[in-house]
Amino acid sequence: MNAFKLFSDSTLVEAIKNKNNLNEAVLHLYREHAAVARSFIMGRGGSEQDADDIFQETVISFIDTVQKEKFRFESGIRTFLISISKNLWLNELRKRQRSDNREKIFETSREQEDAGVSEAIGDRELKQQLQKMLDGLGESCRKILILFYYENLPMKEIVSHLHYENEQVVRNKKYKCLQQLTEMLKENPVAAKQINELINK
């Protein structure tokens, strides 16, 4: 018999925000909401793999939104997740078959999306590019940046975690990795365009 941790909407958001029991929280999202999202996607031409991929992206967008403190409880978590999934899937379908008249059917079923949902989805192309660049950094760089900027571990702990000689070595390595990632961003047209637009606003 397995005991699963139960979350209310507010305790779930707290757990995600504080990165406390995050695995349990994500598992809860899957257990409680994946089936509904899957049924929507698979009922609209998606395969099982599509449904799983879209729900994965949904959860990532939701966590990012919560951790950036942009989730404002304007709707319940389920409604919010399903709206993200629907919009991601409709965008994906549009991309796959722009000229197909099925698109018109999907368009009519598109719901009025709230501002929070479009913010959560953000620029998907840019997110994909960011992921690609991070993957291109290599394992040790990715790890060091994640431990410092996402896990917020102090240098001392990173030294013992990754078995570096001392804090200075980690600091130098972290600086080089960040610089490498920034250089990759500057060379990426999608990222550069976004920054350019932001600066020239």
Add this chain to the structure above:
Amino acid sequence: MLQNNEFLLVDYLDNHLSQDETTRVNTLILHDKQVATEWEFLKMAVDAVELGAIREQVMQVRQSFSNQVQPATGFSGTVVRNMYRSGLRIAAILILVLGVSLVYKYSTVNNASVFQQQFADYSLGTTRGEHTQNVLEESFRNKDWNGVTTLFNLESEKTNKTYFLAGMAAMEQKNYKTAVSRFENILAANAKTGDNYFQDEAQYYVALAYLMNNQADKGIALLNEIRGNKDHQYYVLARRISSTDLKIIALKNKK
């Protein structure tokens, strides 16, 4: 841009500046377009790191979730039939059934049966729109096990992830010796660096590979270790093996 400014911005990002220095950087960002641009790129880099971390974590949970769901549905075919009519008959039949099932269980439970019950295809998470990013991963998704092996052998810089995918390809091809060696490579690398990248996956699947590679003692020990660790990603899956089954295979593997 001066390298000094770059260092300054990184320290600003990391909250390592004094009040005065922070004010100075704020002013620079407001009035110097080049510094402002650099600052935006740094923030975007941190965004990329955060998104990457979230993605890694979600993909792990997705895998664990699908592993929990698959065997559960696989077991749903087991039906207990109502075949008892009276008290005495029940007792007699129960004893008979118990005896028969013990004999049956002992004769049918072996390394291969536990392996078949526990082995689930590994589903690799995807980043939509990046299908050409990694040919090896693409081959894995297409279940092209020979392709995965060839590409893995050609790779100059192997990572835990590619070792793991190549290990799973070997498992799918029933080449357990190779699978063991690839998974062990991950465990050894992690033990050296203190990392845990693909650690839980490698532990679980190497335990299964051991069962099929005449190293049952190691496999059973590792499965028991996973069964005792609630934080392990494969805890739920490993707990599905009954302790009786583990004892039976331990007994059978003793000389």
